Amino acid sequence: MMQLKVQPIDIKVGKYKVVMNTIDAKELGVNEGDRVRIKDHRVLTAIVDFTEDMIAPGMIGLYHEVQEQLKKEWTETVEVEPADKPKSTRIIRKVMDGKRLDRDEIYELVKDIVEENLNDIELAAFLTATYIKDLSEDETEWLTKAMIDTGERIEFATTPIMDKHSIGGVPGNKISLLIVPIVAANGLLIPKTSSRAITGAGGTADLMEILAPVEFTAQQIKEMTEKVGGVIVWGGATNIAPADDKLIRIEYPLSIDPHCQLLASIMAKKGAVGAQKVVMDIPTGAGTKIPDVKTGRKLARDLINLGDRLGMDVDCALTYGASPVGRTVGPALEVIEALQVLETMEGPNSLIEKSAALAGMLLEMGGVAAKGQGHDLAIETLKNGKAFAKLKEIIEIQGGDPNVTYRDIKVGQYTAELKAPTNGYVLEFHNKRIVQIARLAGAPNDKGAGVRIHKKRGEEVKAGQPVLTIYAEKEDKLADAIKNAREDLPIVVEGMLLEKVADITELK
Ligand SMILES: O=P(O)(O)OC[C@H]1O[C@H](OP(=O)(O)O)[C@H](O)[C@@H]1O
Numbered sequence: 001m002m003q004l005k006v007q008p009i010d011i012k013v014g015k016y017k018v019v020m021n022t023i024d025a026k027e028l029g030v031n032e033g034d035r036v037r038i039k040d041h042r043v044l045t046a047i048v049d050f051t052e053d054m055i056a057p058g059m060i061g062l063y064h065e066v067q068e069q070l071k072k073e074w075t076e077t078v079e080v081e082p083a084d085k086p087k088s089t090r091i092i093r094k095v096m097d098g099k100r101l102d103r104d105e106i107y108e109l110v111k112d113i114v115e116e117n118l119n120d121i122e123l124a125a126f127l128t129a130t131y132i133k134d135l136s137e138d139e140t141e142w143l144t145k146a147m148i149d150t151g152e153r154i155e156f157a158t159t160p161i162m163d164k165h166s167i168g169g170v171p172g173n174k175i176s177l178l179i180v181p182i183v184a185a186n187g188l189l190i191p192k193t194s195s196r197a198i199t200g201a202g203g204t205a206d207l208m209e210i211l212a213p214v215e216f217t218a219q220q221i222k223e224m225t226e227k228v229g230g231v232i233v234w235g236g237a238t239n240i241a242p243a244d245d246k247l248i249r250i251e252y253p254l255s256i257d258p259h260c261q262l263l264a265s266i267m268a269k270k271g272a273v274g275a276q277k278v279v280m281d282i283p284t285g286a287g288t289k290i291p292d293v294k295t296g297r298k299l300a301r302d303l304i305n306l307g308d309r310l311g312m313d314v315d316c317a318l319t320y321g322a323s324p325v326g327r328t329v330g331p332a333l334e335v336i337e338a339l340q341v342l343e344t345m346e347g348p349n350s351l352i353e354k355s356a357a358l359a360g361m362l363l364e365m366g367g368v369a370a371k372g373q374g375h376d377l378a379i380e381t382l383k384n385g386k387a388f389a390k391l392k393e394i395i396e397i398q399g400g401d402p403n404v405t406y407r408d409i410k411v412g413q414y415t416a417e418l419k420a421p422t423n424g425y426v427l428e429f430h431n432k433r434i435v436q437i438a439r440l441a442g443a444p445n446d447k448g449a450g451v452r453i454h455k456k457r458g459e460e461v462k463a464g465q466p467v468l469t470i471y472a473e474k475e476d477k478l479a480d481a482i483k484n485a486r487e488d489l490p491i492v493v494e495g496m497l498l499e500k501v502a503d504i505t506e507l508k
């Protein structure tokens with residue numbers, strides 16, 4: 001055990017973390033990423049970082065979260081001793097070894113995730129292990145229930161509670177901005193929580209944040225939904241299924257979304273808000289998370305089964321995902337396209353039809369449209385302006401400007417075009433490359449960054465015509481994105497020369 005003097009570090013790191021001088025850490029016998037127990041009037045376990053110079057020997061740097069818990073002053077000292085790894089590191093090791101977990105082990109693991117007892121390496125190991133070998137149906141059910149039970153739940157007095165979620169994976173999937181107001185405008189309650197981007201360049205929470213704040217407590221979500229019929233908020237800001245966002249944070253840089261995590265992440269968010277009737281969007285096709293209809297049907301079966309286990313009525317829509325939805329990818333560009341449809345009914349068919357189809361399913365499930373009439377009612381709700389009026393109410397209740405129009409939304413000031421190298425038809429369109437380019441341009445964090453698509457699969461293009469415009473808020477990011485796009489074109493035009501090779505030494 002050591003007595004160390006406290007040095008506050010006023011940075012939030014989202015975990016209980018401390019920094020020790022390497023000399024002290026070695027003497028104490030801890031390695032980077034290990035835990036130490038900090039003893040004061042209470043005991044707290046924190047993960048250790050090392051430094052040679054930021055913290056002097058004899059001192060310990062306490063990040064914001066630890067300071068908050070201990071309420072320590074600059075001059076005070078604490079007792080520090082090595083702590084055992086939490087039990088769930090052994091549970092993760094079991095998953096890595098391909099062994100099955102029981103219910104208690106899953107609950108222990110999720111508890112440690114929520115309490116920030118695991119470091120990023122351990123979380124990445126867990127996610128990677130489940131990416132390589134999926135959890136069983138029982139394990140996935142326990143994971144989902146543990147995610148729900150470790151957070152807050154919303155209970156509405158009325159029924160039915162509707163919800164919608166997409167598994168993601170198709171660029172430009174801004175449909176929630178249309179579906180939620182269509183459903184709410186028809187008198188149904190839809191407390192929609194979304195994630196930020198996971199594998200994409202803009203999740204629904206990233207998009208909605210342009211129009212209004214998205215961070216609310218469970219109680220606020222309940223009250224807002226009861227007042228205006230719906231909300232579009234970020235699940236990660238609430239204490240609803242709090243483990244979810246902690247895992248998504250690790251999935252994002254790895255660009256992975258393991259099957260069991262996807263199921264648990266989505267269904268925990270739905271279960272925690274008390275959703276009873278849910279439509280799942282499963283984008284299917286090359287360059288999505290689901291390569292073909294057969295795999296899509298299997299996922300649909302898994303979602304419906306998990307819904308049964310949780311007492312939720314789930315219908316799935318396998319949707320075309322081999323090309324982006326609409327023609328924009330990246331938060332601000334997507335919001336413009338969605339608002340334009342709501343305001344004027346003008347916009348890409350893929351966006352209008354997909355939104356109407358899924359909203360229509362919900363309207364039928366909720367009993368406000370007769371069987372087979374949901375799609376038409378959804379289109380009608382868009383055309384008569386009721387969906388747009390409802391979105392304005394949602395924006396207002398969430399604290400945004402209800403008078404916003406698509407013309408007010410700012411996109412990145414730096415732009416560059418990618419032109420067709422030859423005349424012909426667009427034969428291939430690579431979703432993942434579009435997302436990669438939009439991310440290089442700064443999306444989703446730079447809200448104005450993204451890609452506008454001028455030519456999609458099957459469309460005719462003339463040599464020199466723009467096929468994409470890239471938008472960025474920062475000049476260097478635009479340069480990175482355009483360089484990457486030109487090196488490996490995200491589209492293939494019929495007859496296009498892919499590469500000239502004259503000298504074998506040029507071949508990598
Ligand atoms: O980044 P990728 O993996 O493409 O997708 C993640 C997106 O998909 C879901 O969309 P919604 O909330 O149903 O609209 C999530 O909430 C998130 O916004």
Ligand SMILES: O=c1cc[nH]c(=O)[nH]1
Pocket residue numbers: 166167168194195198257261262263265266
């Ligand atoms: O919310 C979501 C959507 C897709 N995949 C997830 O893991 N969570």
